[in-house]
Structure formats: structure tokens, C-alpha cells
Amino acid sequence: MKWLGETKVTWLGHATVLIQTGKGTNILIDPFIEQNPKYPTDFQLPDQIHYCLLTHGHGDHTADAVTVAARHGATVVAIYELAAYMQAKGASQTIGMNLGGSVRLDDVTATMVEAKHSAGIQDEQGTHYVGVAAGYVLSVADGPVLYHAGDTAVFSDMKLIADLYHPQLAMLPIGGHFTMGPSEAAMAAKLLSPKAILPLHFGTFPPLKGTPEELAKLIGPEVFVVRVEPGRALTSGN
Numbered sequence: 374m375k376w377l378g379e380t381k382v383t384w385l386g387h388a389t390v391l392i393q394t395g396k397g398t399n400i401l402i403d404p405f406i407e408q409n410p411k412y413p414t415d416f417q418l419p420d421q422i423h424y425c426l427l428t429h430g431h432g433d434h435t436a437d438a439v440t441v442a443a444r445h446g447a448t449v450v451a452i453y454e455l456a457a458y459m460q461a462k463g464a465s466q467t468i469g470m471n472l473g474g475s476v477r478l479d480d481v482t483a484t485m486v487e488a489k490h491s492a493g494i495q496d497e498q499g500t501h502y503v504g505v506a507a508g509y510v511l512s513v514a515d516g517p518v519l520y521h522a523g524d525t526a527v528f529s530d531m532k533l534i535a536d537l538y539h540p541q542l543a544m545l546p547i548g549g550h551f552t553m554g555p556s557e558a559a560m561a562a563k564l565l566s567p568k569a570i571l572p573l574h575f576g577t578f579p580p581l582k583g584t585p586e587e588l589a590k591l592i593g594p595e596v597f598v599v600r601v602e603p604g605r606a607l608t609s610g611n
């Protein structure tokens with residue numbers, strides 16, 4: 374994927390993705406590590422993770438956020454209420470933002486975009502309101518535009534995301550049950566017209582039945598559906 378330039382994208386199972394820019398900015402999205410059955414156990418996270426981005430409050434997207442913030446010095450970026458919750462739980466640096474807004478994360482501009490999903494967070498005290506679910510568009514300076522959809526159904530405003538930001542890589546949930554499945558993701562591909570899709574949120578647990586093969590069959594040859602083992606980086610050379 375030549376268009377990735379110096380940027381490396383590593384899927385770590387479920388919706389966890391590590392993005393490393395050529396200038397050295399490390400971004401981890403939705404850290405689900407300890408309890409993630411698909412996390413590549415031999416994978417070594419970089420010592421420093423500059424930013425940890427959260428799409429919504431569910432445990433399979435936030436479970437290790439506070440730990441990553443403490444161990445790797447990461448600033449936690451999330452929708453305003455979720456950022457405040459993470460701060461209360463011990464993340465010392467946070468950036469709260471909201472839908473439609475952008476923040477500059479060194480050489481990456483992160484724009485928070487819509488997702489269609491629920492978003493409470495559960496702890497010993499019950500379920501808390503932590504804003505709404507979101508996705509991120511990451512525009513790397515002199516590099517690619519990456520879209521992590523978070524957990525979502527397909528929605529027609531994905532066309533707006535395409536028109537505004539032109540993502541080359543769309544990271545989309547395809548497992549079904551809690552998010553869209555392959556047929557909806559195929560429609561998302563039409564709306565987004567990326568160069569490639571990195572399928573997320575499938576196969577982690579038995580109900581998440583959608584597969585990249587089904588998606589690839591539905592989409593046909595015009596969009597490349599990435600099939601990669603967790604822990605193996607996507608680079609300009611593959």
C-alpha cells in the first residue's frame with residue numbers, strides 16, 4: 374500500500390489499532406489488551422504512545438486505556454464526557470473533544486466523526502453516561518488519511534466523511550450483532566470509496582460472525598480488503 378508512505382498501521386485484534394507516523398507519533402486506538410482473545414501476545418507496544426484515542430465507553434474499547442496512559446505516557450483523547458471519566462479513573466492527561474471537531478496531535482489532525490452505536494461505560498457503580506459513540510478521521514501531515522469507524526451501523530453520512538476527508542484506509546467493524554456486518558460494510562465501502570478496508574471487530578467472540586472473505590466477495594475487486602493477522606503492520610511495502 375504505497376499511499377501509506379511512512380505511516381504504519383498495525384491491527385492488534387478486535388478494534389485495537391496502532392498507528393505510527395514517519396515523524397514518530399504513536400497513536401493507539403481503543404486499547405483492548407489484557408482481555409482481548411485476539412491480541413497478539415508476542416507483540417511489543419512502543420515504549421512511548423503519545424495519544425490513546427477512544428471511540429466510545431464500552432469495555433472492549435476502553436479496558437486498558439488508563440494502564441496505557443500510565444505505562445506509555447499517553448494522552449487520552451475521547452468525547453468530552455468520556456475524557457472526563459478517564460481523568461477521574463486516573464488518566465492524567467486527557468483531551469476532551471466532540472463530533473465534528475478536530476484536534477492537532479503533533480503531525481496528525483484527528484477529527485471526531487459520527488458513529489451509530491450506544492456508549493455507556495460500566496463499572497462497580499453501574500452504567501454511566503459518557504457521551505455518544507464516535508469514529509476518527511486521522512489526517513497525517515504529508516501522509517495518508519485514515520478512518521477508524523469505531524463501532525457503528527452503516528449510515529449515509531459516511532458519504533460526507535468521504536467528501537470532506539477522502540480517507541484512503543477505512544477501518545470498519547464487520548462482525549455483526551453489535552455493529553454492522555459484511556453486507557452493511559459493503560455499503561459503507563460504496564459510500565466511503567477508500568483504497569482499502571481493514572476489517573475490525575470480527576471473530577473476537579462467537580457472535581461476531583462476519584468475515585473479511587464475505588466482505589471481499591460482496592465488494593468485488595475495486596476496494597482491497599486487507600486480510601492480516603493481528604500484530605502484522607500494514608506499510609507502504611505490502
Ligand SMILES: [Zn+2]
Binds near residue numbers: 388433524574
Ligand atoms: Zn465493541
